[in-house]
Amino acid sequence: xxxxxxxxxxxxxxxxxxxxxxxxxxxxxxxxxxxxxxxxxxxxxxxxxxxxxxxxxxxxxxxxxxxxxxxxxxxxxxxxxxxxxxxxxxxxxxxxxxxxxxxxxxxxxxxxxxxxxxxxxxxxxxxxxxxxxxxxxxxxxxxxxxxxxxxxxxxxxxx
Amino acid sequence: xxxxxxxxxxxxxxxxxxxxxxxxxxxxxxxxxxxxxxxxxxxxxxxxxxxxxxxxxxxxxxxxxxxxxxxxxxxxxxxxxxxxxxxxxxxxxxxxxxxxxxxxxxxxxxxxxxxxxxxxxxxxxxxxxxxxxxxxxxxxxxxxxxxxxxxxxxxxxxx
Amino acid sequence: xxxxxxxxxxxxxxxxxxxxxxxxxxxxxxxxxxxxxxxxxxxxxxxxxxxxxxxxxxxxxxxxxxxxxxxxxxxxxxxxxxxxxxxxxxxxxxxxxxxxxxxxxxxxxxxxxxxxxxxxxxxxxxxxxxxxxxxxxxxxxxxxxxxxxxxxxxxxxxx
Amino acid sequence: xxxxxxxxxxxxxxxxxxxxxxxxxxxxxxxxxxxxxxxxxxxxxxxxxxxxxxxxxxxxxxxxxxxxxxxxxxxxxxxxxxxxxxxxxxxxxxxxxxxxxxxxxxxxxxxxxxxxxxxxxxxxxxxxxxxxxxxxxxxxxxxxxxxxxxxxxxxxxxx
Numbered sequence: 001x002x003x004x005x006x007x008x009x010x011x012x013x014x015x016x017x018x019x020x021x022x023x024x025x026x027x028x029x030x031x032x033x034x035x036x037x038x039x040x041x042x043x044x045x046x047x048x049x050x051x052x053x054x055x056x057x058x059x060x061x062x063x064x065x066x067x068x069x070x071x072x073x074x075x076x077x078x079x080x081x082x083x084x085x086x087x088x089x090x091x092x093x094x095x096x097x098x099x100x101x102x103x104x105x106x107x108x109x110x111x112x113x114x115x116x117x118x119x120x121x122x123x124x125x126x127x128x129x130x131x132x133x134x135x136x137x138x139x140x141x142x143x144x145x146x147x148x149x150x151x152x153x154x155x156x157x158x159x
Numbered sequence: 160x161x162x163x164x165x166x167x168x169x170x171x172x173x174x175x176x177x178x179x180x181x182x183x184x185x186x187x188x189x190x191x192x193x194x195x196x197x198x199x200x201x202x203x204x205x206x207x208x209x210x211x212x213x214x215x216x217x218x219x220x221x222x223x224x225x226x227x228x229x230x231x232x233x234x235x236x237x238x239x240x241x242x243x244x245x246x247x248x249x250x251x252x253x254x255x256x257x258x259x260x261x262x263x264x265x266x267x268x269x270x271x272x273x274x275x276x277x278x279x280x281x282x283x284x285x286x287x288x289x290x291x292x293x294x295x296x297x298x299x300x301x302x303x304x305x306x307x308x309x310x311x312x313x314x315x316x317x318x
Numbered sequence: 319x320x321x322x323x324x325x326x327x328x329x330x331x332x333x334x335x336x337x338x339x340x341x342x343x344x345x346x347x348x349x350x351x352x353x354x355x356x357x358x359x360x361x362x363x364x365x366x367x368x369x370x371x372x373x374x375x376x377x378x379x380x381x382x383x384x385x386x387x388x389x390x391x392x393x394x395x396x397x398x399x400x401x402x403x404x405x406x407x408x409x410x411x412x413x414x415x416x417x418x419x420x421x422x423x424x425x426x427x428x429x430x431x432x433x434x435x436x437x438x439x440x441x442x443x444x445x446x447x448x449x450x451x452x453x454x455x456x457x458x459x460x461x462x463x464x465x466x467x468x469x470x471x472x473x474x475x476x477x
Numbered sequence: 478x479x480x481x482x483x484x485x486x487x488x489x490x491x492x493x494x495x496x497x498x499x500x501x502x503x504x505x506x507x508x509x510x511x512x513x514x515x516x517x518x519x520x521x522x523x524x525x526x527x528x529x530x531x532x533x534x535x536x537x538x539x540x541x542x543x544x545x546x547x548x549x550x551x552x553x554x555x556x557x558x559x560x561x562x563x564x565x566x567x568x569x570x571x572x573x574x575x576x577x578x579x580x581x582x583x584x585x586x587x588x589x590x591x592x593x594x595x596x597x598x599x600x601x602x603x604x605x606x607x608x609x610x611x612x613x614x615x616x617x618x619x620x621x622x623x624x625x626x627x628x629x630x631x632x633x634x635x636x
Contacts, residue, residue: 015490017631037297109587114195114196117191117192117194120276120282121282123283125287128288141283169333181333270428354591356594423514441594443601446618454601457514
C-alpha cells in the first residue's frame with residue numbers, strides 16, 4: 001500500500017483563460033493512475049496547492065507531519081521542482097520509511113509531458129528502495145541532501 | 160546505460176485506415192522518452208514487429224541472443240502481453256544481467272494509455288533490481304517463471 | 319439546433335486488448351464537443367455501431383428514416399469512410415434539410431487524429447450550407463453523388 | 478487557397494518551466510493541420526507572438542496591412558480572445574475578402590483543448606462565407622462589430 005501526498009507544483013497546473021495564466025489545480029495523480037491501469041493499492045491525501053517557490057517552513061512541517069503520521073511505510077510526494085530538494089532535506093530525519101518525491105517539468109495536462117513517465121518511475125522506486133528519502137526525476141534516483149535542480153539544463157543532478 | 164530491445168506488441172500498434180485495423184508500427188519508446196525528458200543513457204535495437212501471439216521459438220531465440228550479446232547489463236524489452244511470460248521464461252537462464260520485460264494494454268499512440276507509466280516504471284525497475292529476469296506490469300514487478308497474464312482481469316498476476 | 323446521428327466507423331473505434339483489435343465503441347462526439355467548449359445546441363441519437371464496410375441496405379434505411387423523422391433541419395451524421403459516399407447518395411432524395419456526413423481516418427481516441435478538426439469543420443458546414451446532402455472531409459465539402467474515397471491517397475475527391 | 482496569419486494568443490501558448498508560466502510559442506496551426514490530414518491548400522505567415530491584451534494600435538495595423546496585401550481572398554487569423562473583437566472591427570473596412578478570426582480558450586498544446594475543433598470550424602467558415610469579417614468561436618459565426626467576449630461565461634456572444 002502506497003501513501004500519496006500532493007503539494008501542488010507544475011505537475012498539477014491548469015490553464016485559466018480568465019487571467020491567461022497557469023495555476024495549480026486538482027491533483028492529477030488519480031486520473032493518471034486510472035489511465036495507467038492502476039486502480040488500487042494507494043491512498044491519496046491532498047496537502048497543499050502551491051508553486052514550490054511559495055512553500056514556507058510551515059508548509060514543509062505540514063508535509064513532514066503527514067509523512068510521519070501516515071500508517072504506511074511507502075510514501076510518494078508530488079512537489080514543485082524548484083524547492084523539491086529543500087523539502088527532501090527536511091524529511092530526511094524521518095526514519096523507517098521509504099519516501100520518494102517527484103514532479104514534472106511540464107504539466108500533466110499538456111499533450112506532451114514527463115508526468116506519466118515520472119509517476120511510473122517514482123511508483124517503482126518507492127516500491128523497491130530501502131527506507132530513506134529520495135528524489136526521483138529525469139529517470140534517476142537521488143538521495144536527499146545530495147541533489148539540486150539545474151535550472152538551465154532543466155534536470156536534477158548530484159551535488 | 161540501458162539496452163532497449165523492441166519486439167512489437169500492443170504498445171507499438173498503429174491504426175491503418177486502409178484495412179481498418181491495428182498493426183505493429185515503429186517503436187514508440189524513443190518518442191516517449193524524448194517527451195519524458197530522457198535524452199540519453201540508452202541504446203535501442205529493434206528486433207521484431209510482432210503481435211506476441213505470433214512469436215515463434217525462433218523469435219524467442221533472437222531475443223535471447225540479442226540480450227546475451229549486449230554489452231550492457233541492464234536490458235529493457237518491449238513485448239506483447241499475451242506471451243510475455245513465455246519469453247521471460249526463455250530468458251531466465253541468462254545470468255548476470257537485469258532484464259525487465261514490459262508492454263502496454265493500450266497502444267502508446269492512444270490518448271489514454273498505460274504505456275508511459277509502464278515505461279517509467281520499467282525504467283526504474285531495470286535500474287534498481289539485482290540481476291534476474293522480471294516482468295514489470297500494472298505497477299508491480301514479477302519474477303520470470305511465476306507470472307501469468309489474467310486475460311479477464313487484464314492484469315498480470317503471480318502463479 | 320443540430321441533430322447528430324451516429325453510425326460507427328473509424329472515428330469511434332476503441333482498442334480491445336482481449337482480441338488485440340479495434341472495434342467500434344461508444345460515440346466520441348459528446349466528449350469531443352465538451353472538450354471543444356460546446357455544451358448545448360445539439361441532440362445526439364446513436365443509430366448503429368458498424369464499420370461502414372458492413373453497412374447493409376437496411377442499415378441505410380435506418381439512417382434515412384432517422385434523418386427524415388428528425389424535427390431538426392440541420393443534421394450531422396458520423397459514418398465510416400469506406401461507404402460514406404453510398405449512404406450520402408441514399409440520403410440525397412431527402413429534401414429541405416442540410417445533412418452533412420463526416421468521419422475520421424484515425425480514431426478520435428488516438429493522440430493524433432483528424433476527428434476533432436473534422437467535427438469542427440462539419441459543425442460549421444452544417445450550420446452554413448443550404449439544404450442538401452454533403453460529405454465534409456479533409457477540409458473540403460463535397461455534394462452527395464459526386465464524391466468518392468481515394469483509398470491510396472487516403473482522401474475524398476470529386477468524381 | 479487560404480492565407481493564414483498568426484498573431485499569438487492562448488492557442489499558441491507553451492509552458493516554460495524556467496519561470497513557471499505560459500508564454501506564446503511557435504504557431505501551432507501547421508502541426509494541427511498535418512495531424513488533421515490537411516497537407517496543402519494554405520500559406521501561413523507569422524505576424525506577431527502576443528497576448529491579445531498587449532496588442533497595440535500599431536499591431537492591428539500590421540494585421541490589417543498583411544490581410545490587405547495578401548494575394549488570397551480567404552484569410553484565417555489566429556488571435557488571442559480578449560481583444561479579438563477589436564481587431565475584427567479594425568479589419569472590417571477591408572472589402573472583397575472573407576476574413577475569419579479565431580483562437581482558443583485552452584492552448585493547443587493541452588491534452589484537452591478547443592483548438593482543433595475551432596480550427597476545423599474556422600476552416601469551413603472561411604471557405605463557405607461571403608466576403609466580410611467574422612469571428613468563429615464556440616461553434617458560432619459572429620460578424621465583426623456585433624460580438625464581444627463574455628469573460629464569465631468564457632464564450633463569445635452577440636451584442
